[in-house]
Amino acid sequence: MIQKKHLPTIALGLVIGAIGYWMADFSEKGEFSRVIYFFLAPGAFVGAAISFSLRKKSPGFIALLISFGVVLGMLSKILYDLARDINSHDMLPFELLLGLVIVLPAAFIGSYLVWGIFQIAGKN
Numbered sequence: 001m002i003q004k005k006h007l008p009t010i011a012l013g014l015v016i017g018a019i020g021y022w023m024a025d026f027s028e029k030g031e032f033s034r035v036i037y038f039f040l041a042p043g044a045f046v047g048a049a050i051s052f053s054l055r056k057k058s059p060g061f062i063a064l065l066i067s068f069g070v071v072l073g074m075l076s077k078i079l080y081d082l083a084r085d086i087n088s089h090d091m092l093p094f095e096l097l098l099g100l101v102i103v104l105p106a107a108f109i110g111s112y113l114v115w116g117i118f119q120i121a122g123k124n
Contacts (some may be wrong), residue, residue: 002065006065008051009051009055009062009065009066009069010065010066010068010069010072011069012047012050012051012066012069013044013047013065013066013067013068013069013070013071013072013073013107014069014070014072014073014076015069015073016039016040016043016044016047016066016069016070016073017040017043017069017070017071017072017073017074017076017099018073018076018077019039019043019073020035020039020040020043020070020073020074021035021040021073021074021076021077021078022076022077023039032095036098036099036102036103037102040070040074040099040102040103041102041103041106042106043070044066044067044070044103044104044106044107044110045106045107045109045110046110047066047069047070047107047110048062048063048066048106048107048108048109048110048111048114049110049111049113049114051065051066051111052110052111052114052115053114053118056118059108059111059112059114059115060108060111060112062107062111063104063107063108063110063111063112064104064107066103066107066110066111067100067103067104067107070099070103070107071096071099071100071103074095074096074099075096078092078095078096
């Protein structure tokens, strides 16, 4: 269950997803993969690492919250584009699924990496 204390983590993911998707010009060929691999995945990695180091609670849940926020950020741009032109995102489910498939492992690696560092350093 999402509580108020989880909102900053989701908001961080939302900012990462929104900046990555709103700044991209999808009229160019290959822009989607550039946004996913060079902004959203590293952003999710860094966001999960920062969020876990501040909260130090359940690295898996932190990764899920960050990924949820990134997908919400992606969805905000998609809904805006759909309001302008209903045919702009014909592959909507696959677009979100591909984003999630790339972002989720990056977020898990980021949060579990910091968790492992804290375990080795003895700062539970």
